[in-house]
Amino acid sequence: MASLVPRLAPGSIFAGRYRVLAYVGQGSMGSVYSAEAVEGGALVALKLVKLDSADGRAARRFEREAESGQRIQSPHVARALDAGKLGDGLGWLAMEYAPGPSFEELVRTRRGLELAEARLVLSQLFAAVAAAHAVGIVHRDLKPDNVRVSEQEGTLHVKVLDFGIAKDFAVSTLSGTTPGLGTPLWTAPEQTREGYQPVPSADVWALGLLAFFGLTGGLYWRHTAPTASLADLALELLRGEIAPASQRAAELGLPRELPRGFDAWFERAVSRDVTRRFVDAAEAWAALEPLLKAPPPVASRSHRVSVAPGIFLSAVIAGVLLMGLAIYWLLRSMRI
Structure with missing residues (x-):
């Protein structure tokens, strides 16, 4: 177009x-x-x-x-x-106009955010999405590139962009919405299904993954390398194990510096059972905010190892966007 x-x-x-x-x-x-x-x-x-x-x-x-x-x-x-x-x-x-780098660029540059930075940035991100939910709007395509972070008067300031596929969940038609909308790495699995009705918990799934990315600097999913199989990625997104966030951080070569209680919060945020997920961004943030005020359970950030460049979104997103349509048809053929 x-x-x-x-x-x-x-x-x-x-x-x-x-x-x-x-x-x-x-x-x-x-x-x-x-x-x-x-x-x-x-x-x-x-x-x-x-x-x-x-x-x-x-x-x-x-x-x-x-x-x-x-x-x-x-x-x-x-x-x-x-x-x-x-x-x-x-x-x-x-x-x-929303100046500044994307959330991806900010996190990549810092190799993951310090706890105070994460609390500041995530509080604004969740507040933006909560404001949308409060007036009956689901974003449906939250991802690092749709979030801008600028520095204003010595502090970080967040702007959420691109409500082009946002949907009013209060007036959805009986026929539901078109499946496959959104970006696969961040899209809740129920959005791939025919007749899906947009609800705020779909955005919570993306917020959970964004919180993990912000705190660790790494992508949660295992099959995100450019050489990964499309089928393996699709199966992981839909049916793969939702491992504890701290386990994935360790697998990525990162020390376990996630806040105490984050594993349980993350498990609920990305539950494939929508009834177990936080209902909206406000509830998700109410549960996450206290965790970000406590010190991490391990040694200081100075002992962090370098994140392998291959896990960064810049290499992944190009390939994922190209195969997004293929993922959609694969998911439909699986009759989830």
Whole structure:
């Protein structure tokens, strides 16, 4: 879809309101640019998307992102500031500009976050998702690349992006939603099933995996190497053992510095039995916050070993995104 969106030249004026600064890249729905308002000079992220897909899905996703960005009241969610449609079937959305690296880049640079940093960043991430849940919205595609972390006035500040596939769980249709939406490494297994009804606990699954990644700097799943079998990865995501978080940290070559009680919290956050999972982000954070205030049960961070580069998301995500569609069809063939 993004290839059908016209490229904007830096310095050009778009929709009479925004001066294009630079091409940022491709988002989940189209092309993204940095721009500034002609009046006032406010920085924005300008997203362009073709709306004329045969089934109307692109238009619905565009409208949901615009609506979600206005309904969710949180300083940690990128706000939708302006939107419009052009005569050639092009939709555009001006979002609050979210500076800084992604959560992936931050964690990778630090080889996992210090406990105080993790508490600060995760508190804002969970607050953003809890605000969405409070107004009946499920994100459905939480992942490190959809979280930006900037430094403002000497402290870290989080913004959650990309509510393009977010769904209002209070008004879901009886037919459910399209299976397979989301990014496989972070998507709750029930989202792959036909007729899935979006509920906040699906986001809790992703939050559990993000908390593990933030604290350890490593991916939880074992079959994430570029050479891993697609079938093995799919089976692990759906049926594989949910090993204790501390065991996975040790397997990754990391010392057991996870907070006391994190194993039990993680087990509940990523339970495949939805009835055992935390019901929403607020409940999950209420259980996690006290754990992040206690010192870790092992020696200081200075004794941490280096994380092998192969576990980092930059190498993994490219391969996973390419095989996302294949995973979806594999899952359907398994009739889960």
